[in-house]
Each structure stands twice: as C-alpha cells, then as structure tokens.
Amino acid sequence: MDDDSIVFHGTLSQLLAKVESGEMIPKLQASHAPMCKFFTAYYVINGIRHVVPLVHGPTGCPLYMSDIVRTRECCEERGVPLEPTACTTLDESNVIYGGEGKLLEAVKEADKKYHPDLIVILSCCCSGIIGDDVESIAREAEEQVNCRVLALRSEGFGGDFRSGYEDAFKLIMELMEPPKKKVKGTVNILGARWGPTLTEFNEDMEEVKRLLGEMGVTINAVIAGGCTVDEIKRAREVELNASWCYDWGQKLGDIMQERFGIPYSKTGQPYGLRATKEWMLGIARPMGLEDKALEVIERETEQVQPYLDYLHEALNGKTAIIEISEFPGPIRALSLARMVEEFGAHPVVINVHPYTIKERMPSIKFLLETGVNPEIILTKGLFRLGSFRSSKETEDELEAIVRKYEDPIFFGNSARYPPCPVVNLTLLNPAFQPQYGFRGIKNIAALVRQALEYKDLPRSKLLRGMLYGPK
Amino acid sequence: MDQSKQSRDDKCNDPYLRCAFNGAAQTALGVSRSALLAHSPQGCEYLVNNAFAWQECDYMETMTLCTKLCVDEIVHGGEDLLMRTIREAKDLKIDALFVLSACGPEIVGDDIVAVCEDMQPEVDFKLIPIQSPGFKGSQYDGIDIALDTMIKRLANDDGEKIPNSVCLIAPHANANPTWMADLEWVKQVLSEMGVKVVATLSHKTPLSDIENVPSAEASLILSHDAGQRAADYLSAKYGIEQVCKGMPLPIGMTNTQRWLNALGERFDAQKKAEKMVEEGERMVTATCRRKWPMARFFYRTPAAIVADATVGIPLVRFVTEEMEMTPELVALYSSRSSVRDMLEGELKELGLKPNVVYGTDVYKTRRGLMDVRPKIVFGSTIERHASEGLGVPYTVEVVRPMRQFRLINRAYFGYTGILNLFECVQNEWVLRWRSKDKRYEAKW
Numbered sequence: 001m002d003d004d005s006i007v008f009h010g011t012l013s014q015l016l017a018k019v020e021s022g023e024m025i026p027k028l029q030a031s032h033a034p035m036c037k038f039f040t041a042y043y044v045i046n047g048i049r050h051v052v053p054l055v056h057g058p059t060g061c062p063l064y065m066s067d068i069v070r071t072r073e074c075c076e077e078r079g080v081p082l083e084p085t086a087c088t089t090l091d092e093s094n095v096i097y098g099g100e101g102k103l104l105e106a107v108k109e110a111d112k113k114y115h116p117d118l119i120v121i122l123s124c125c126c127s128g129i130i131g132d133d134v135e136s137i138a139r140e141a142e143e144q145v146n147c148r149v150l151a152l153r154s155e156g157f158g159g160d161f162r163s164g165y166e167d168a169f170k171l172i173m174e175l176m177e178p179p180k181k182k183v184k185g186t187v188n189i190l191g192a193r194w195g196p197t198l199t200e201f202n203e204d205m206e207e208v209k210r211l212l213g214e215m216g217v218t219i220n221a222v223i224a225g226g227c228t229v230d231e232i233k234r235a236r237e238v239e240l241n242a243s244w245c246y247d248w249g250q251k252l253g254d255i256m257q258e259r260f261g262i263p264y265s266k267t268g269q270p271y272g273l274r275a276t277k278e279w280m281l282g283i284a285r286p287m288g289l290e291d292k293a294l295e296v297i298e299r300e301t302e303q304v305q306p307y308l309d310y311l312h313e314a315l316n317g318k319t320a321i322i323e324i325s326e327f328p329g330p331i332r333a334l335s336l337a338r339m340v341e342e343f344g345a346h347p348v349v350i351n352v353h354p355y356t357i358k359e360r361m362p363s364i365k366f367l368l369e370t371g372v373n374p375e376i377i378l379t380k381g382l383f384r385l386g387s388f389r390s391s392k393e394t395e396d397e398l399e400a401i402v403r404k405y406e407d408p409i410f411f412g413n414s415a416r417y418p419p420c421p422v423v424n425l426t427l428l429n430p431a432f433q434p435q436y437g438f439r440g441i442k443n444i445a446a447l448v449r450q451a452l453e454y455k456d457l458p459r460s461k462l463l464r465g466m467l468y469g470p471k
Numbered sequence: 472m473d474q475s476k477q478s479r480d481d482k483c484n485d486p487y488l489r490c491a492f493n494g495a496a497q498t499a500l501g502v503s504r505s506a507l508l509a510h511s512p513q514g515c516e517y518l519v520n521n522a523f524a525w526q527e528c529d530y531m532e533t534m535t536l537c538t539k540l541c542v543d544e545i546v547h548g549g550e551d552l553l554m555r556t557i558r559e560a561k562d563l564k565i566d567a568l569f570v571l572s573a574c575g576p577e578i579v580g581d582d583i584v585a586v587c588e589d590m591q592p593e594v595d596f597k598l599i600p601i602q603s604p605g606f607k608g609s610q611y612d613g614i615d616i617a618l619d620t621m622i623k624r625l626a627n628d629d630g631e632k633i634p635n636s637v638c639l640i641a642p643h644a645n646a647n648p649t650w651m652a653d654l655e656w657v658k659q660v661l662s663e664m665g666v667k668v669v670a671t672l673s674h675k676t677p678l679s680d681i682e683n684v685p686s687a688e689a690s691l692i693l694s695h696d697a698g699q700r701a702a703d704y705l706s707a708k709y710g711i712e713q714v715c716k717g718m719p720l721p722i723g724m725t726n727t728q729r730w731l732n733a734l735g736e737r738f739d740a741q742k743k744a745e746k747m748v749e750e751g752e753r754m755v756t757a758t759c760r761r762k763w764p765m766a767r768f769f770y771r772t773p774a775a776i777v778a779d780a781t782v783g784i785p786l787v788r789f790v791t792e793e794m795e796m797t798p799e800l801v802a803l804y805s806s807r808s809s810v811r812d813m814l815e816g817e818l819k820e821l822g823l824k825p826n827v828v829y830g831t832d833v834y835k836t837r838r839g840l841m842d843v844r845p846k847i848v849f850g851s852t853i854e855r856h857a858s859e860g861l862g863v864p865y866t867v868e869v870v871r872p873m874r875q876f877r878l879i880n881r882a883y884f885g886y887t888g889i890l891n892l893f894e895c896v897q898n899e900w901v902l903r904w905r906s907k908d909k910r911y912e913a914k915w
Binding site: 028029030033034035036037038039054057058059060061062063064066067070075076081082084085086087088089090091092094095102103105106107109110113114124125126129130155156157158159385386387392468469 | 481482483484485486488489490491492493508511512513514515516517518520521531534535536537538539540541542544545552555556559560563573574575578579604605606607608609833834852853855856857859872874
C-alpha cells in the first residue's frame with residue numbers, strides 16, 4: 001500500500017490527543033454524517049414501553065425511525081406490538097405563527113387515542129428555531145391528561161449524536177421516584193436502546209440476564225431497552241446500576257450515582273474471559289456477592305475451557321485486524337481488541353472515525369484507563385466525500401494494510417474481502433449467537449474456527465462485485 | 472397542500488408519508504449523473520438515503536452530500552458553509568448538483584438560490600437549488616416542488632415538437648415498492664404504439680431529457696398523488712396536452728383496457744391498443760386456468776384497502792371486479808380534491824359504499840379496521856400489525872413498507888400486474904392455511 005493512503009497510524013491514546021486538539025477532525029463538511037441529536041434521543045425514548053414519542057415537527061423526522069421500527073426491528077423481529085410514533089405535522093403556517101396550540105391539542109389527542117403511560121414531546125429543527133416552548137406545553141398538558149408528559153429539546157442541529165441520548169436519559173430520570181425501600185439483589189442495566197425494538201444483539205442481553213441470574217441478581221429495568229414506566233419509577237430502589245454498553249449508559253450511571261447515591265459498576269463490554277470476569281465481579285463485589293460470582297465464573301470457565309484453549313492456540317502470535325464499521329460501532333471494536341490481546345494476538349483497529357472518537361470521548365478515555373490502547377490505522381478513504389458507506393477505496397486500503405502484516409486475521413464485517421481469514425462479526429449474524437459472556441466465548445471460538453478452517457474457500461465474486469464494482 | 476378538513480382537524484398524527492424534503496430528494500435522485508447536496512443538519516441525510524434507495528440509485532455512481540448544519544449556522548446563517556461544501560464537491564464528474572434546503576436553513580433564511588448563482592462560475596456542473604423544507608407538506612408536495620424547479624430551470628424551448636411523443640411524470644410517486652416495473656410496462660406499451668418518451672420525470676433521467684421536455688406533444692402522469700402541477704404547467708407554458716387525465720391507473724382488467732384505449736385514441740393507435748387488450752386478457756385468463764389462483768375463494772369477502780391513491784384507487788375496481796371481494800374500507804394516504812373526485816366516481820360507478828378515509832394515518836387505519844372488521848386487508852406491513860387482535864385473517868402486503876423486499880421488480884400495472892397481484896393473494900392464502908401444529912409425531 002502507498003503510505004499516502006494512511007492518514008493516521010499510532011495508538012488510540014495518540015489518536016485521542018489529535019482529536020482533542022482538533023487536528024484529526026475532517027475538514028470536509030460533506031463527508032460522513034452520523035445520526036443527529038433527534039435520532040439518538042428518539043432511540044432512547046422509544047425504548048420505553050407504551051410511550052408515545054410525540055414529534056413536534058414535520059413528518060420527515062419521525063418516519064425514518066418508525067419505518068425501521070415497524071418493518072424490521074420491532075414488530076417483525078421481536079414480536080412486540082405496533083406502537084405509535086406520533087407527530088404534530090407542522091406546516092408552513094405553524095412555522096410562521098407558532099405551533100404551541102397545536103402541540104397542546106396533540107398531547108391531549110395522543111392521550112385519548114393511544115392511552116399511553118408516558119408522552120414525550122420531542123422538538124426538532126422547526127419547533128426549535130421558531131421557539132415553541134415545549135416544556136411549558138408539557139407542564140400544561142400534564143394537568144389535562146392521564147399520563148406523565150415530558151418534553152425533550154432534541155433539535156437535529158442542537159447537538160451531536162451523544163447529546164441526544166444523554167439528554168434523553170437525563171429526562172427519564174425525572175420519572176424516577178424516591179425509593180420506598182432498597183430491594184436487595186436487584187440492578188438496573190443501563191445503556192440499552194431500541195427497547196421494544198432491537199437491543200443491539202438481543203442474544204447478548206439474554207446472556208447478561210443469564211449470568212446475573214446465576215449470581216442471584218435480579219434485573220429491575222433495562223433502561224431503555226423495553227422497560228416500562230413503572231420500572232423506571234422504581235429504578236432508585238436497586239442496589240446497583242450495571243452497564244450494558246458502557247458508552248450509552250455512562251452518563252446516566254454517573255448522574256444516578258451522583259444524585260441518588262446508587263453505585264454504578266463501570267466496566268467495559270464482556271468480550272472474552274477477562275472482561276466477562278471484570279463485568280461480573282464489578283456487579284458482584286458491591287452487592288456482597290463476590291463468592292457466588294467467583295463460583296459461577298469458575299464453573300462457567302471450566303465449561304468453556306476447550307474454547308478458551310482453542311482461542312489461545314488459534315490467535316496467539318497473529319495480527320488481528322479489527323474493523324467494526326456497521327451498527328455495533330467502535331466501542332465493540334475496542335472491546336474486541338482487548339479480547340484478542342487476551343488470547344495472544346496483536347490488535348490493529350482500522351478506520352475508527354475521528355467523529356466517533358469525539359462523540360464518545362468519555363468512554364474512550366475510560367477504556368484507555370483500563371489499558372485498552374490498540375494500534376490504530378485511519379485511511380484516506382475514511383475521509384472521502386459523501387455518506388459513510390462501503391467504498392471501493394476503503395476496501396482497497398484494507399486489503400493493502402492486511403498484506404503488510406504477517407499471519408493476519410480479520411475481525412469485522414463479512415462485506416470485506418481482505419486476503420486473510422475473515423471472522424464474521426456482522427450485526428445480523430445468521431446464527432443469532434451472543435458475543436458477550438461465556439456463551440460469547442464459545443461462539444467467537446466457533447466463528448474463528450470457521451474463518452481459519454475455511455479460509456481457502458472462494459468468496460462470492462457476485463457479492464464483492466455488488467459492493468465494490470468489478471475487480 | 473390540499474388536505475381534507477378531517478386531516479386538518481387532527482393535531483396528532485402517526486403518518487404514513489414522509490415530508491417534502493424527502494419527496495424532493497426522491498425526484499432529484501432520479502436524475503442520472505447528478506449528486507445531491509442536503510443543506511441541512513445531518514439527520515436529514517437519512518431521509519436522503521431513503522430517497523436514494525427508493526430511486527434504486529447505485530452507490531458506486533451517485534453521491535449524496537450534506538452541509539451538516541449545527542447551532543452556529545442556525546444562529547448566524549449557513550450560506551458560507553454551503554459555499555464551502557459546494558467547493559468541496561467541485562471535482563465530481565457530474566452534470567448537476569441538486570442543492571436541497573431543509574427546514575432549518577429555510578426558516579433562518581439561507582438563500583440557496585443566491586448561493587448557487589454565485590457559485591455557478593466556480594463549478595463545471597449545473598447547480599440546481601430546490602427549496603424543499605419538510606414543513607412545506609408531504610413527500611408528494613416535495614415531488615411537485617422539485618418537478619416545478621427542475622422544469623422551470625432546465626427546460627429549453629426551441630418550439631419544435633416531436634410527433635407522437637410523451638413526457639412521463641412522477642413514476643416514483645407510487646407506493647408499489649417495485650414501481651420501476653410499472654414504469655417499464657408503460658414504456659413498453661408506448662413503444663409498441665410508436666410513441667416516443669421524451670423524458671421521464673424522474674427515474675434514471677439524463678439532464679438533456681429534462682431540457683428537451685418542451686418538445687413533447689403530451690404528458691402522462693403515472694401517479695394520482697403528485698405531478699399534476701407539473702402537467703398543468705407544461706400544458707400552459709408549452710401546450711403539452713395531458714393524456715389519460717382523471718382516469719384510474721391501469722391496475723386490473725377494466726382500468727387497463729380504458730387506459731390503453733385512451734392512449735390508442737390519442738396517438739392514433741386504436742388497433743394496437745385493442746390488440747394489446749385482447750392478448751393481455753387472453754394471457755391472464757389462460758394463466759389463471761392453468762394456475763388456479765386462490766383468489767376465487769374470496770367471493771364477497773369483506774376487504775379493506777389501505778394505500779396511496781396511485782395504487783389504492785385502481786385497486787378498488789380490481790378487488791371488486793377481478794377478485795369478487797367487497798371493499799368495505801378504503802383508506803388513502805392522500806386527500807387532494809382530484810383524489811376524492813376520482814375515488815368517488817369509481818365507487819359510484821361500481822355501486823360500492825365502503826367507509827372511506829382520506830389522508831389516513833396509522834391510528835385512523837386501525838380505527839377503520841376495528842369498525843369494519845374485514846377478512847382481508849390490502850396494505851403494508853403496518854396493516855399486518857395494526858390488524859392484530861382484530862380477527863383479520865389475511866393481510867396482503869402490496870405497498871411499502873413491506874416485510875420482504877422483492878429483488879425482482881414486479882409491475883402492478885397491466886396484465887402481468889394482475890397476475891402479480893393474484894400471486895400476492897395466493898401466497899397469503901397458503902400461509903394462512905399452513906398448520907403450525909404437529910398433529911402427530913413421526914415414528915422414526
């Protein structure tokens with residue numbers, strides 16, 4: 001590969017420093033557009049059951065999300081009921097004269113139509129710019145309807161990707177009532193999203209629940225991954241908050257600790273044995289369940305020992321090129337880097353977008369503190385014009401990078417075609433297997449085995465041509 | 472916007488339709504060798520991506536860009552940022568860059584028209600600003616806005632008319648998820664009648680075709696939801712006569728026959744049209760004789776139709792005449808007066824008195840289904856889930872959003888379209904009767 005194609009080559013901490021100084025943020029306005037504040041706020045709010053997210057704006061803002069919810073993630077995959085995504089359908093006249101009156105009526109109408117447990121007014125660009133006072137309307141409306149009404153300022157231009165979910169989680173805290181009692185042995189899982197819809201990998205959530213169950217821990221609520229308003233109200237009765245995705249849950253955990261004194265178990269994602277142990281003990285120790293947890297860890301470790309041995313044998317001395325550019329995102333890539341290191345491989349994470357680093361700064365800093373500091377390579381293709389999609393340029397660059405390393409193995413998306421074994425960690429993995437915890441160890445071992453044993457099987461020319469054009 | 476009173480009275484909607492920005496993007500992305508620049512916050516880029524998929528653009532060829540407006544641009548204006556972003560795109564090998572403005576920049580008063588004029592000398596491609604904020608209305612209003620801009624900015628009139636020629640309008644304003652096949656069928660029919668298509672507004676349309684629009688003798692709208700404004704303008708400005716006006720689109724035997732005959736009459740190809748009808752009807756009958764579609768078991772079954780007007784209105788006759796069902800609920804996404812007039816005409820002619828909901832949203836649809844309790848619903852995935860608990864045994868998914876995307880484009884228009892729709896019903900019928908219970912265990 002031409003070295004001109006490499007824009008950055010160093011460690012995560014070096015990249016972070018460059019991002020913090022503004023050096024690595026792309027100057028091209030037209031490149032890479034992640035979600036806006038409205039979208040991430042919506043994701044969180046939609047994760048509460050029987051809620052009406054009432055979008056105070058034109059119809060474009062809610063429809064992308066509601067289409068996904070209705071056609072793929074919600075009704076079809078998880079078998080949950082069709083929930084509304086309501087909208088005030090602001091038109092030109094509302095933009096000129098204001099939409100507050102319409103909004104007040106809309107809240108009353110939404111209550112009458114859908115009988116929800118909660119209505120959350122989400123403002124978007126239009127209502128934000130014209131200055132509709134959504135908070136006052138929420139307060140006024142709440143006196144006239146049968147459910148709680150909250151307002152969230154979530155204008156798309158109003159903040160970054162991170163601010164949407166942080167503000168939404170902060171808002172949810174208003175629902176949390178003073179605890180009547182502390183319920184021993186209970187936790188909240190923080191940082192899940194798309195509740196009635198997809199919680200990233202549903203199967204990972206099942207593994208988390210299983211491990212907690214083995215330790216004798218009960219989950220009060222998965223916030224906001226399909227929890228009810230009642231569960232949120234009781235959220236302060238738990239002994240501890242535990243992270244699901246450290247990045248999404250971090251702010252909520254910290255504020256609940258600060259404001260309500262509920263300890264927050266800060267650990268990374270439970271990928272591999274070491275991180276899984278840390279995740280379990282992070283919960284068990286403050287709850288006085290360390291002995292029980294160690295017993296479970298020992299028993300489970302014994303069961304997966306052959307898989308651990310295999311992973312050591314298969315990965316030791318290899319270079320693991322890691323690229324998670326689809327939904328699961330950069331935090332998973334860094335968790336994977338930590339996992340492969342545990343099994344003796346050298347991790348090289350490629351194309352973690354600087355925007356991503358910027359938006360996830362607190363989580364990245366936390367991971368660095370825990371010793372996650374892999375080699376990072378960013379290529380030119382990452383900064384190209386247009387949407388952040390699979391591109392021929394980044395594929396060519398990936399292939400060239402892989403050729404530079406001895407004995408490489410690729411962890412990432414099966415839509416990549418590097419000249420080495422490919423471990424298929426695509427979001428929609430066809431076997432619906434967890435990657436977290438002990439079951440995750442078994443499954444990742446199986447995926448590594450498939451990658452290594454069948455590395456010489458030809459890849460589909462058709463699919464490659466579809467993605468990147470003719471060779 | 473021409474919304475019904477009923478729609479205006481609703482303050483809280485769970486809408487089917489996207490906003491004007493999305494409709495404008497759908498239209499702009501139908502122009503080949505172009506790129507689209509969304510002058511918007513980055514969230515609107517997702518609406519552009521959706522439009523990109525709706526036009527089946529090839530991501531190896533078509534680029535979408537965004538100015539990614541933030542608070543600063545909303546407070547101080549985003550024109551400088553727009554200029555900078557256009558400069559970033561100046562090396563793109565394209566014929567046109569469509570600059571679409573979203574809600575934010577329109578409210579704060581960014582003048583994208585002036586920016587495009589100022590920037591034009593700096594770039595080799597045409598800059599075409601389309602002011603299409605979401606609050607201007609539904610996606611159909613956005614399609615009209617974009618068509619208006621494109622025609623007014625690009626059309627060149629040299630006064631020469633191409634004999635027997637037509638301009639096709641708004642093929643993409645159609646809820647059939649594989650609407651490209653409808654368009655192909657129309658083009659095939661016109662070709663067989665010796666009619667030249669001067670331009671398609673828009674799908675894979677070169678810029679030169681849009682420039683050439685005034686040379687068309689006639690226009691043909693392929694939607695009941697959008698495009699009329701463009702046809703009226705073309706008629707007034709260039710004397711382009713609209714054909715098949717006020718006629719349901721060619722879904723089902725009668726509609727197809729009427730539509731083909733109208734075209735045949737206009738383009739002096741009556742014999743050809745009659746032959747197409749004769750052969751088409753014979754083919755459909757012969758195929759049904761061999762395949763025995765299950766549709767025949769639905770005699771007088773109460774049905775509901777929930778769709779856009781483009782598919783929904785002609786479906787009423789098809790469901791009544793070909794399938795012998797009884798439509799008891801017709802819920803249409805749109806509510807323009809032309810849509811109302813057409814549906815009411817069809818219902819009167821057919822002697823039907825279903826519950827009719829114009830400008831429906833998900834709530835109204837569910838209420839309608841609760842009132843009517845049909846046995847079969849023609850609609851989308853939304854209706855499948857909205858029907859839960861209402862005792863609706865069959866939901867035939869014919870319009871977007873659909874659970875399963877079809878890789879092969881299938882027409883609803885014309886004679887093969889009839890068979891395609893029969894097939895949708897057939898599959899639903901079979902799935903309904905597939906037992907989920909094992910009656911006995913195997914011995915081995």
